Amino acid sequence: MQNRSEQAEQEVQKAHHYAENIVATVREPLVVLDGDLRILLASRSFYRIFGVAPEETEGKLLYRIGGGQWDIPALRHLLEQIIPENTTVDDFEVAHDFPNIGHRIMLLNARRLYEQRKNTPAILLAMEDVTERRHAEQAVRKAREAELANHAKTAFLANISHELRTPLNAILGFSEIMSNQLLGPLGHDRYREYVEHIHAGGCHLLHIVNDLLDVSKLEAGEIELEEEEVDVARAIQDSVDLVEEQARRAGVEIRTDIAGPLPSLRVDRRKLKQILINLLSNAVKFSTADGQVVVMAGLDRSGGLGIAVRDSGIGIRPEDLPKVLAPFGQVRDAMAARLEGTGLGLPLAKALCELLGGTFDIHSKAGVGTKVSIRFPEERVVR
Numbered sequence: 603m604q605n606r607s608e609q610a611e612q613e614v615q616k617a618h619h620y621a622e623n624i625v626a627t628v629r630e631p632l633v634v635l636d637g638d639l640r641i642l643l644a645s646r647s648f649y650r651i652f653g654v655a656p657e658e659t660e661g662k663l664l665y666r667i668g669g670g671q672w673d674i675p676a677l678r679h680l681l682e683q684i685i686p687e688n689t690t691v692d693d694f695e696v697a698h699d700f701p702n703i704g705h706r707i708m709l710l711n712a713r714r715l716y717e718q719r720k721n722t723p724a725i726l727l728a729m730e731d732v733t734e735r736r737h738a739e740q741a742v743r744k745a746r747e748a749e750l751a752n753h754a755k756t757a758f759l760a761n762i763s764h765e766l767r768t769p770l771n772a773i774l775g776f777s778e779i780m781s782n783q784l785l786g787p788l789g790h791d792r793y794r795e796y797v798e799h800i801h802a803g804g805c806h807l808l809h810i811v812n813d814l815l816d817v818s819k820l821e822a823g824e825i826e827l828e829e830e831e832v833d834v835a836r837a838i839q840d841s842v843d844l845v846e847e848q849a850r851r852a853g854v855e856i857r858t859d860i861a862g863p864l865p866s867l868r869v870d871r872r873k874l875k876q877i878l879i880n881l882l883s884n885a886v887k888f889s890t891a892d893g894q895v896v897v898m899a900g901l902d903r904s905g906g907l908g909i910a911v912r913d914s915g916i917g918i919r920p921e922d923l924p925k926v927l928a929p930f931g932q933v934r935d936a937m938a939a940r941l942e943g944t945g946l947g948l949p950l951a952k953a954l955c956e957l958l959g960g961t962f963d964i965h966s967k968a969g970v971g972t973k974v975s976i977r978f979p980e981e982r983v984v985r
Contacts, residue, residue: 631708631729634715639664639681642724651703664727671702677710681725697732707733752821759818763811770808777801813946816876820953827957831866831984832874834907838897841878845886853891856882861900866984867907869958877958878909880951881974885913888972905980912973918966927952927964948974958982 631648633641641659649656654667665673676696695711709730780788780797788794819825842856849856867874878897885895899909918926926948952962955976966972 633664633727633729635664635681635725635727637724639725641667648729651706652700653702671700674698681712681727697736705733706731707736756818756821759814763815763818766811767808767815770804770811773804774801774808777804810946813950816950816954817946820950820957825957827870827873829868829870832869832871834864834867834874834899834909835860837871837875838878838899838909841875841882842897844879845882848883849886849895852886852889854886854889854893854895856886856895856897859896859898861898864899864907865901867978867982868984869978869982873954873958877951877954877976878911880947881911881976884947884951885911885915885972885974889913889915901983902977905983906977907983908975908977910973910975912971914971917968917970917972918964919968923964923966951976 629647630645631651632643632645633648634643636642640661640663644656644659648654649659652667652671659667665678674696677698695709697707697709699705699707709732711728711730713726713728715724715726777797777800779785781794781801783794788797816825838858838860842858846856882895882897889895893914895911895913897909897911899907902908928949948964951974955962958978959982960976960978963975963977964972965975
């Protein structure tokens with residue numbers, strides 16, 4: 603007849619056998635440790651994922667296996683907290699990035715199970731692969747931060763633009779009165795020249811401020827369109843007239859090449875002219891003296907209407923095209939560095955064109971020139 607100690611030993615062995623079977627069938631990595639943090643049992647998935655064999659682990663210290671990949675200070679500290687019998691901590695979890703297994707992020711959850719012998723509890727260490735979840739959380743967090751930063755930038759641009767327009771309008775109004783000498787002669791011809799420079803500088807600055815305001819509105823989705831039937835030929839000529847003086851000062855010729863009578867477009871008149879003025883102004887600015895800017899327009903075979911602005915200027919290198927189409931993007935070469943600008947002209951024209959339902963295309967060759975084409979689909983053409 604078995605004595606009580608033998609029966610107890612058999613019960614322990616039986617329980618140990620049950621535990622081995624349970625741990626072996628678990629799909630997630632699982633380890634049972636003794637109070638000295640030596641491995642008692644481990645699941646098959648633990649061996650497979652961490653690339654170790656049972657004979658390398660059983661009875662070994664957790665921190666000594668797998669080339670030291672388990673020597674995690676946070677894990678060691680918390681395991682040591684969970685071991686003492688009188689501790690109030692009986693479970694915890696910590697995430698760790700394991701470089702040895704392709705930087706998978708494992709959530710390690712430990713819990714004290716039972717006391718194998720006095721002051722030596724057994725610890726269950728379960729693991730969950732949370733790599734995708736953590737990456738998704740990180741992506742959401744970064745997207746949210748980018749969204750908040752974008753909103754802050756948009757609000758700043760809108761506020762600063764509004765704040766600048768009020769004094770600028772006063773400068774333009776007073777300088778125009780002085781330039782026309784409406785209240786009497788200025789007293790010296792140089793004064794009139796200075797006032798004209800002030801007015802020209804103010805107009806240029808107001809143009810930049812308006813572009814900034816439009817960029818902020820576009821990014822915030824707050825641009826409102828007032829669509830109507832627009833005479834395209836008239837819009838082109840009006841835009842050319844507004845840029846004519848800039849072209850004259852630069853020694854650049856502007857001409858139009860319109861293929862026959864053009865139908866009207868159903869678009870926002872002001873936005874269409876803003877696109878054309880930006881493209882023409884940009885073409886003139888980057889053309890050399892005695893250069894030429896040509897505005898072409900006509901219907902295509904599919905019934906859409908295309909407008910193109912071609913110049914014989916300095917051109918753009920292929921690798922610089924993404925930069926010039928990004929807000930505030932500028933190419934820093936010998937000639938471009940001498941030219942003033944904010945880098946908003948082309949990006950704003952592209953964004954407005956797409957807002958009006960059109961497409962925007964640019965072809966350029968350094969030293970030869972640039973051609974920017976916009977096209978509006980057939981449904982925008984008024985027959």
